[in-house]
Amino acid sequence: MKAIVTVVGMDRVGIIGEICTTLAALQINIVDISQTVMRDFFTMIMLVDTGYANKTLDEIAEALHQKELEMGLSIRIQREDIFQAMHRI
Amino acid sequence: MLLSHSDIMQTIDMIAQQHLDIRxxxxxxxxxxxxxxxxxxxxxxxxxxxxxxxxxxxxxxxxxxxxxxxxxxxxxxxxxxxxxxxxxxxxxxxxxxxxxxxxxxxxxxxxxxxxxxxxxxxxxxxxxxxxxxxxxxxxxxxxxxxxxxxxxxxxxxxxxxxxxxxxxxxxxxxxxxxxxxxxxxxxxxxxxNAVEDNPFMAGAFHGVGEPETVINVGVSGPGVVYHALQACKGQPLDVVAETIKKTAFHITRMGQLVAQEASKRLNVPFGVVDLSLAPTPAVGDSVARILEAMGLETCGGHGTTAALALLNDAVKKGGVMASSSVGGLSGAFIPVSEDEGMIAAASSGVLTLDKLEAMTCVCSVGLDMIAVPGDTPAATLSAIIADEAAIGMVNSKTTAVRLIPAVGKQVGDMVEFGGLLGEAPVMPVHPQSAEAFVARGGRIPAPMQSLKN
The missing domain is CATH 3.20.70.20 (Anaerobic Ribonucleotide-triphosphate Reductase Large Chain)
Structure with a gap:
């Protein structure tokens, strides 16, 4: 399943590294990354493939939620379809 | 990535900041x-x-x-x-x-x-x-x-x-x-004029023309429309209509996706997406505030009916293209207790029952979630229902009445329902009697469908 991971929060050292490590541990492959920092605000969007993940989507969401609390950022994982449906005809 | 950074962040903002949800x-x-x-x-x-x-x-x-x-x-x-x-x-x-x-x-x-x-x-x-x-x-x-x-x-x-x-x-x-x-x-x-495929309560029922089982979806999103209108302050109303239309399209696409997913997984046919703009009592999720964003000081003042007509029509135009099958009530809802802006407008006395009745001529659905004094006679309630039904009958649209006589309460008191049902200020009704009119019973004949004036 293709999913979009979005990470939003105050910029600091090591955000990308930590997120990527978390995803790697879950066997989630990162297909594409886009990232910007606007006025100290970090925004990262990742297109990922959960096809080989070693956990269910519920467990993945839970693991990312833990990370979210730990890092003080907002982290979401959503199926790519929702964005396609809204922005592509 | 086929999707742009801004498209993705727009969706996230709609959900996280602007109360976008599937109702x-x-x-x-x-x-x-x-x-x-x-x-x-x-x-x-x-x-x-x-x-x-x-x-x-x-x-x-x-x-x-x-x-x-x-x-x-x-x-x-x-x-x-x-x-x-x-x-x-x-x-x-x-x-x-x-x-x-x-x-x-x-x-x-x-x-x-x-x-x-x-x-x-x-x-x-x-x-x-x-x-x-x-x-x-x-x-x-x-x-x-x-x-x-x-x-x-x-x-x-x-x-x-x-x-x-x-x-x-x-x-x-x-x-x-x-x-x-x-x-x-x-x-x-x-x-x-009740519809058979309405997913919204309290009026949902499964009509006899419907299949064995069916999935209908109702969307929400007043907060998203309100937010979009902040970007066109002072612009002509056709720009406002266009903005609402585009926003309604985005919102409805969500409903369509969810409806299709649910239908597929439950192995139940997909019925309709209902395009109604359903508010909640949460701040930032109000239909009344959209009308005010168009330039009205308070919802219920002069101009409210025109603003609502524009909103209602634009929501439909945007939504229709976004879904393969549209039905139900499909319009802007104006329930008083379930809309933070309506509650405020009614509490301040600007929004009256009479103005709400006029508003129901141009939108979905009717006099909804309105608290009236507990000592309101049954005949007066019946007369309010008759007025509202007449609007629906003559204009070939669905209208509804959901009134709550607040026992032991008077005008200005608040009645709390909690959750999505919110809270309602008790609104005044006209004291003049309709007893003799209502007591007649019988039927008001079906209206002419030509010579429309």
Whole structure:
């Protein structure tokens, strides 16, 4: 399943590294990354493939939620379809 | 990445900041095959069939919610109008069927179950009469059952005997649920031109022209429209209409996606997406505030009807292209207690019952979730229903009345319902009597459909 991971929060050292490590541990492959920092605000969007993940989507969401609390950022994982449906005809 | 950074962040903002959600996935279930002369057998069949058909509805809804990352606020069930299902039963008391619906709904974990209903626009059958007589007790003894009665239509006219009866039923329901702020009345709606595929409560029922089971979805999103309008301050109204249209398109695409997913996973045909813009009592999720964003000082002042007409039409135009099948009520809702801006406007005295009535001429659905003084006579309630039904009948649109006589309360007091139902200020009604008019009964004939003026 293709999913979009979005990470939003105050910029600091090591955000990308930590997120990527978390995803790697879950066997989630990162297909594409886009990232910007606007006025100290970090925004990262990742297109990922959960096809080989070693956990269910519920467990993945839970693991990312833990990370979210730990890092003080907002982290979401959503199926790519929702964005396609809204922005592509 | 095929999607742009800004598209993705726009979606995230809509969900996280602007209250975008799917208001409801509603599963329609026919209960026509549950008819049985023995009331106990009939109630058992109703319970069994609802549980069998809807057992996976809530878990499936939750899964979709999680995967797509969009809240699905309610999961609901609508069933065949109970007057048709239980008409064959040899009993005067239909309340046990509402109890069966309540138990089944709770077993399935849904938020509401609608269809304790009767369609009496032209006249009442024995089943209709017994169902209507059972409404107060049914709503007082259940928690999640919703009831509706259709008293008029453009083709049949208005059944004034039923209108008179419903004024009394609303009073009785309020009295029986007085300890809960008249909560029973929040689950009872009186329609003209009721639709068969409405996913919204309290008026949802599964019409006889519908399939065995069906999935209908209702979207929400006043907060998203409000936010979009902040970007076109001072611009001409055609720019406003275009902005709303585009926003409605985005919102409805969500509904379509969720409806298709639910339909596929539950193996139940997809019915319609209802385009209604449904508010919540949360700050930032109000239809009234959209009207004010167009330039009105307070919702309910002059200009409100025109602003609402624009909003309602633009929502439909944007939504229609976004979904393969649109139906239900499809328009902007203006429930007073469920909309933070409406509550404020009504509390300040600017928004009156008369203005709300005018507003219902151009939008969906009607006089909705309005608290009136507890000592309002039944005939006055009936007259309000008749006025609203006349608007629906003449304009070939659905109109509805959901009034809550607040027992022991006077104008200006607040009535709290909690959750999505919110809180309502008690609004004044005209003290002049309509007793003699309502007491006449009979029928208001169906109107001309030509020579429109």
């Amino acid at each position: 409801t996935i509603t599963m329609g279930i026919t209960l026509l095959d549950c008819a049985d002369p023995n009331p106990r057998d009939c109630a058992n069949k109703i319970y069994d069939k609802i549980c069998r058909c809807a057992q996976n509805l809530v878990p499936t809804g939750r899964r979709i919610e999680k995967e797509l990352g969009i809240p699905i606020v309610n999961k609901r069930i609508s069933v065949t109008p109970m007057a048709l299902v239980a008409g064959a039963c040899q009993t005067e008391d239909f309340a046990p069927f509402a109890v069966a619906m309540d138990r089944a709904g709770k077993e399935c974990g849904v938020d509401f179950i609608g269809g304790f209903s009767a369609l009496v626009q032209k006249g009442m059958t024995s089943g209709d009469r017994r169902l209507i007589a059972s409404i107060p007790e049914a709503l007082a003894t259940t928690d999640i059952v919703c009831s509706s009665v259709n008293v008029g239509s453009t083709k049949a006219g208005i059944n004034m005997d039923a209108v008179k009866r419903m004024g009394e039923v609303i009073k009785q329901t309020a009295a029986l649920t007085a300890d809960r702020g008249g909560m029973g009345c929040a689950k009872l709606v009186v329609f003209c």
